[in-house]
Amino acid sequence: MTDPTLSALDLPAFNPGCVWLVGAGPGDPGLLTLLALHALRQADHIVYDALVDDRILGLANPAAVKEFAGKRGGRPSPAQEDISLRLVELGRQGLRVLRLKAGDPFVFGRGGEEALALVAAGLPFRVVPGITxxxxxxxxxxxxxxxxxxxxxxxxxxxxxxxxxxxxxxxxxxxxxxxxxxxxxxxxxxxxxxxxxxxxxxxxxxxxxxxxxxxxxxxxxxxxxxxxxxxxxxxxxxxxxxxxxxxxxxxxxxxxxxxxx
Ligand SMILES: C[S@@+](CC[C@H](N)C(=O)[O-])C[C@H]1O[C@@H](n2cnc3c(N)ncnc32)[C@H](O)[C@@H]1O
Structure with missing residues (x-):
């Protein structure tokens, strides 16, 4: 999905087989970064957390698959290791994988653990900070x-x-x-x-x-x-x-x- 405003900014390409760990900010969609919006528009597969606001998910490429990976209704959340493995699996399928996390991925967001799993798997990744x-x-x-x-x-x-x-x-x-x-x-x-x-x-x-x-x-x-x-x-x-x-x-x-x- 091409957005003329974003195209003019010469933002980095979201290449197939790459995983982006992106901060969705605290809730207000107005606090999303342009790089996060760019990622939402480009991603093939989005793995998102419970606290990510629905209005932000609504900005995604309509063709993107949206996969929930958070805690809901008191049920236990998926194990962190399973989420990391899932990111590796999706990246290896050659998809543009967006791991969308509330706030900032590296502030109490376990983004570091996911990044370590991607390094271990030899997959390219990018971190997009969010407002915590x-x-x-x-x-x-x-x-x-x-x-x-x-x-x-x-x-x-x-x-x-x-x-x-x-x-x-x-x-x-x-x-x-x-x-x-x-x-x-x-x-x-x-x-x-x-x-x-x-x-x-x-x-x-x-x-x-x-x-x-x-x-x-x-x-x-x-x-x-x-x-x-x-x-x-x-x-x-x-x-x-x-x-x-x-x-x-x-x-x-x-x-x-x-x-x-
Ligand atoms: C697993 S931490 C994720 C923090 C996130 N990575 C960040 O940078 O904001 C989840 C905690 O963040 C806080 N939190 C996240 N979003 C919030 C919001 N919109 N309002 C209040 N607290 C929030 C709460 O303390 C919640 O228990």
């Missing part, structure tokens, strides 16, 4: 990831981990704001561990659900109360959780104008 939910979500909630008078560093961290998990006391000791992915279920324990590590219970918290989509909702709270407040709310994941003084800026910078949940 951990930065776009706060921005759409009126929360700058860094603010000169508030922080000189910011930490992106997972609330779910294959190993022992993050050292919450060490993270608390940095006093840098934390931006949490996949922390919905663990929030109570994480909030307690951060307080045990020295963060005051009145530290600001913002929980940003369905960030950048028309369904976006935000709950503001404190470290001491956030687990209880979230439990009492009707909110649901996916969510990005911001912990630290930057979250207070939402009070004045809520440019989207949607009131707190």
């Amino acid at each position: 939910a951990g930065l776009a979500g706060p921005a759409y909630a009126g929360i700058p990831a860094t603010h000169r008078t508030a922080n000189q560093a910011v930490i992106l961290v997972t609330g779910q981990s294959a190993g022992d998990g993050p050292d919450w006391a060490a993270l608390a000791a940095t006093r840098a704001p934390l931006i949490l992915y996949m922390a919905w279920r663990g929030l109570g324990g994480i909030a307690q561990a951060l307080q045990d590590g020295g963060l005051p219970p009145d530290t600001a918290v913002a929980v940003i659900c369905d960030a950048t989509t028309p369904r976006q909702r935000v709950l503001t709270s404190t470290l001491g109360a956030c687990a209880r407040d979230l439990g009492a709310s009707d909110l649901a994941p996916p969510a990005i959780i911001v912990i630290g003084a930057i979250a207070e800026l939402r009070g004045t910078l809520n440019w989207l104008g949607v009131a707190d949940a």
Whole structure:
């Protein structure tokens, strides 16, 4: 599918037998990169994740096969090894394979594992970064990831981990704001561990659900109360959780104008 606007940009060719690992961004199709749109228009086969917005899939070449590879309805997601093998298999068939992942493929997206499998198989690949939910979500909630008078560093961290998990006391000791992915279920324990590590219970918290989509909702709270407040709310994941003084800026910078949940 040729798009005159994209053709004028002299973007790289999506060659048969090549796999592109592409970030779909956090949800709002307006946050898609031009390279991601180019890939969607060219791909023969798209392997996509659960959090990829339907409006973005709708931009794909109508002839492309769309294969779901995420978690849905509480059913277990396909094993990562199987997804990587599938990408290799499709690439070996000489297809233009688009692996479409929410946010950025290399930020808590397991894109590195897929890239390693492609290297091992000797298949050519390209990585197209996307805007990660951990930065776009706060921005759409009126929360700058860094603010000169508030922080000189910011930490992106997972609330779910294959190993022992993050050292919450060490993270608390940095006093840098934390931006949490996949922390919905663990929030109570994480909030307690951060307080045990020295963060005051009145530290600001913002929980940003369905960030950048028309369904976006935000709950503001404190470290001491956030687990209880979230439990009492009707909110649901996916969510990005911001912990630290930057979250207070939402009070004045809520440019989207949607009131707190
Ligand atoms: C497996 S991680 C994928 C992260 C993704 N690679 C990125 O860069 O945004 C899934 C987690 O990302 C976060 N997430 C992704 N999209 C989101 C959205 N639109 N709103 C809120 N959180 C989102 C949630 O914390 C979710 O549990």
